[in-house]
Amino acid sequence: MVDVRLPTVLRPAAGGSASVSAEGGTVGEVFADLVGRHPALREQLLTPEGELHRHLNVFLNDDDIRYLGKLDTSVGEADTLTLMPAVAGG
Template sequence: MSVSVRIPTILRTYTGGDSEVSASGATLAEVLDDLDTQFAGIKGRIIDEDGKLRRFVNVYVGNDDVRFQQDLATPTPDGTEISVIPAVAGGS
């Protein structure tokens, strides 16, 4: 299953500057594995050492935050758009 993955600016060094790439997999975990095969090291910026999404990275499958779905087991149907979004902190 082919999906499109929107890559944030901070991770585009892994994708040669591409803001959107194609990947395949039936679940988010499989898509991230495919991304790492294509763009070595990118998965380590999204997944921590315990195999969980990094605390300050949000991932959406379609319009749904995967943390409120099935996390890494969230299905990624053919044609789905996945967005990787670094959390932004700030304030005064």
């Protein structure tokens, strides 16, 4: 199981938890497992086309997965995925 840390804004969609566990060998598989357990997370994590939502940052330990393999990035049981909203404006 991979530990997934959620920002406050996503917690209501996951039963209020700050951290959840999910199974999978890649970020995409972990997300699929998460969405299976918490369907309300689907539109927060992924676009309708199944791509990583651009308003979401996903870190595998200390690294942004956009610079790794995106949703194909491999994850292991000792890893932590940290999800954070993109912070931007004008």
